[in-house]
Amino acid sequence: SKGSAHGRAPRGAGAHRGLCPRASLLADGxxxxxxxxxxxxPVPRGLIASAYVTSSSCTQPGVIFVTKKKQEICADPQAPWVRAHLKHFQKKQN
Structure with missing residues (x-):
C-alpha cells in the first residue's frame, strides 16, 4: 500500500454535521x-494542515480539510471559500 494517511478512517466519529467523513471500502479494499x-x-485557512478531494466513487463530491489538530472537515467543492483554500494547498504542494 502507498504510505498515505489520506485513506485512514477518522477516529472519534462524532455527531457534528460536516465534520466526520464516512469511511467506506472501495472494491479493492x-x-x-x-x-x-x-x-x-468557512474554516480559517490558518487552522488547516492539508486538504484533499474525496474519491469519485463517493455518492457526492467533497473536499476534506484536515486541521492541525487532525480533525477532518467536509466541505462543498462548489463553495468559493473551499475553492480558494484548495488552490492555496495545490500551490503549496507544487
Missing part, C-alpha cells in the same frame, strides 16, 4: 473517506 454533509461556515 482500499479505504476512502466520503462526505455525507458539508461544514456550512
Amino acid at each position: 482500499v479505504p476512502t473517506s466520503c462526505c455525507l454533509s458539508y461544514h456550512s461556515r
Whole structure:
C-alpha cells in the first residue's frame, strides 16, 4: 500500500454535521473517506494542515480539510471559500 494517511478512517466519529467523513471500502479494499454533509461556515485557512478531494466513487463530491489538530472537515467543492483554500494547498504542494 502507498504510505498515505489520506485513506485512514477518522477516529472519534462524532455527531457534528460536516465534520466526520464516512469511511467506506472501495472494491479493492482500499479505504476512502466520503462526505455525507458539508461544514456550512468557512474554516480559517490558518487552522488547516492539508486538504484533499474525496474519491469519485463517493455518492457526492467533497473536499476534506484536515486541521492541525487532525480533525477532518467536509466541505462543498462548489463553495468559493473551499475553492480558494484548495488552490492555496495545490500551490503549496507544487
